[in-house]
Amino acid sequence: MTRHLLSCEDLTAEDAILILDTAKRLGELSTGPMRKLPTLRGRTVVNLFFEDSTRTRISFEAAAKRLSADVINFAAKGSSVEKGESLKDTAMTLEAMGADAVVIRHPASGAPYRLANAGWIGGSVINAGDGTHAHPTQALLDAYTMRDHLRGGTGDLQGLRVCIVGDILHSRVARSNVSLLTTLGADVTLVAPPTLLPIGVEEWPAKISYSLDDHLPETDALMMLRVQNERMNSAYFPSAREYSRRYGLTASRMSRMPEHSIVLHPGPINRGMEIASEVADSPRAVIIEQVRNGVITRMAVLYLLLGGSESGLGDLVDEEATA
Amino acid sequence: MTTWHIAGAQPLGGEPVDIVISDGIISAILPTGSTPATNSTLIEARGLIALPGLVDLHTHLREPGREDAETVESGCRAAALGGFTAVHAMANTDPVADSAGVVEQVWRLGQTAGLCDVHPVGAVTVGLQGERLAEIGAMADSAARVRIFSDDGHCVNDALLMRRALEYTKAFDGVVAQHAQEKRLTEGAQMHEGVVSSRLGLTGWPAVAEEAIIARDVLLAEHVDGRLHVCHVSTAGSVEIIRHAKARGVKVTAEVTPHHLMLTDDLVETYDPVYKVNPPLRTARDVVALRAALADGTIDAVATDHAPHPSESKDCEWAAASMGMLGLETALSVVIETMVNTGLMGWADVADRMSIRPARIGGLQGQGRPLAVGEPANLVLVDAGATWVVDPAAMASRSRNTPYRALTLPGRVVATIFRGRPTVLEGRLA
């Protein structure tokens, strides 16, 4: 049983499928004019954001509120790296407020592990992105979106061919996706210039390639990662134009992908950089669906961690128990 | 002065003898079972190994400036409990030990504590800034008689400055102890760069950043015929470079820390900053190479890099945490675990790597001497068969950042004798 969601490595295939199935059920409950589900009434969820991420925070906030949890948004101005209040003192403040779950976004890799394991707090910890380490709910919503389009919305992702393109070195989205997608049986290929692949990547359960063009015809789902502005200034590649020419997804590149294939992007997108406008606006791009799926996936995680007397990940009761 | 009669100790693990100490020197070595003189105090040492007092080339005592983490006095207590009779206090204090005034202050604090010899290390460059040489000669001529110079914590990156330091220290047989870390390759580095860092998303500290500097420095040392000492060697590649340089006759010596002999980078998976250290924990392959190099003498010495930090510097997220681990009170046990119990080294080798050679590198008089009549009475008695569980709260250091917390380690220091006087008896400060 896992009380926290810190990394996709913590999830078995059964856990992951349970989360995706739960998200699907929650989607069925929210087809119409969605009102609040009373499930987490009286529970307090704290969004502890040490990094600006309006998108992720809003998604978690919507998820928690739809489950009727009380939501406290705690935007910490600076982490202890910048000599603000220490993570420990912040955590203990939240504990005193009675947080049942802390959703944490932090620029330092591993900060959610410290929150969960240092003995500062008692509630569940959900990693909403830590440094360049992990972003498990993003991977879950990506897997949900792929399963929905390419596997009829059920089961695992056995044999699905997924390409993740861009700054793998600094991407928590890539790390979490490699872990989750391979747990679910997908075949993952990472495409990037060699400077944006970490030393040690050869040990990951993924194929490595330096050429996007080689893989387009054999890709079911293509995930384009955002290229951060600061990378362009640190000699990871010669120029934005050169990157875009070699690794950007243009309409002509997309035309070489199979008919059924989809294009994902964790957002926010850099139009004209890693993805051309006409691609982003094409029906194959499921970027807006990813946003919608983000809310139900996060609802599923919150429900599974907080809904019962104990966490439901890793151990689930038979629904026959009470009639 | 009191006379001590140590009964039944085994020098370097050899046959048991009685060692008599008076007036600060070993006055007699007698067959075991000899009757103690009436005015002497008996120290029962049957089954204990006797080694020359340990000498640490690399200790951070934090005073002046960070007395909340450690003081010269508390660090010396930790040293004595660890079996040390001499330590070298690193220069990265506040103010930096880059002048005769500061090194003399540290030296006097050590004299006052009286638990072991404290030899200040002088900074190579003013304020450890790597810009211009500190007054190395003044520190050498001061009461502290500094012989080791190091910007430890920082690398002397400027090749010309490093060359000058290696040249200048020749005037008084000094040595430059380099913290080998190429600056640009380690910007923001958090842990060893490899498979584990790739998974954990922590910025990598590549082995090549250490090896490139060592390679440059041995060439510089060869060119100017200066003495280079390489601090905390941590990679298999560094070992190869040093081995090669020694074969060419370069005046290079090297040290390895106990933690690099035992711990590996996969411990970082907990994100517990108690494992954050510089240079970082490396891979199992590096550990094997370091052990082999220490055993064959390519690496000359074990040095603790004892680096105390207050709890708030470790009770935080990884990136915000300070680098460093305690080492003085666990060093000998870790060496027994990794080198003796594995059969890689005998007790004479332990004495050589933890006392004799470090004393020679530091140019120390009266330390690292044989256990023989007429020699200064600096020695340690070790119960090699005992085991103990590391309890951070029980440590003499002011800080608690030991990576061995709750581990069971072999070997207990029963007694430490410093200049003829026990500083530790029955495992406790005397």
Added chain:
Amino acid sequence: MNLPAHRVVLDASDISRSVTRIAHEILEDSKGANDVVILGIPNRGVHLAHRIGGLIETFEGREIPVGSLDVTMFRDDLRRGKLRSLEPTNIPACGIEDRLVVLVDDVLYSGRTVRAALDALGEFGRPRAVRLAVLVDRGHRELPIRADFVGKNLPTSRSETIRVRLREVDDTDEVVLEATS
């Protein structure tokens, strides 16, 4: 020491007769079932709902909208037990607005599932009226709730367990009373 006593209280033909009777009663109550939507509560309520809907379709010769409604998220006892997995919710395309909704479950006991179902319905619209059909009513209500259509009233003690088995999932049709003393 006594072994648990198992007693078949409804066999396949009893169940078949009960379901048929309920279908007739719904037809009669709704005066032809013109605006009826039947929603089963997972798991076995859904299978019963499809049986009832199928019978009404046979009687009337036209399609009756049948769906499922998972009530888990609306339960008031979630935190008292281990986590429950969610089951499919499938509201027929016609929706439930101004319809006569017949909720179908296998066993009526405390009434808490039905209360949760009434809340869950609110997510999808405002029915004209809501009726409740159950195969077995075993008593011990904890809320002021009653069934409109009952296959069999079965007085039980709280220590007993009712097991409904349906051929769609259990390969057999029967209701078993299990008692441990």
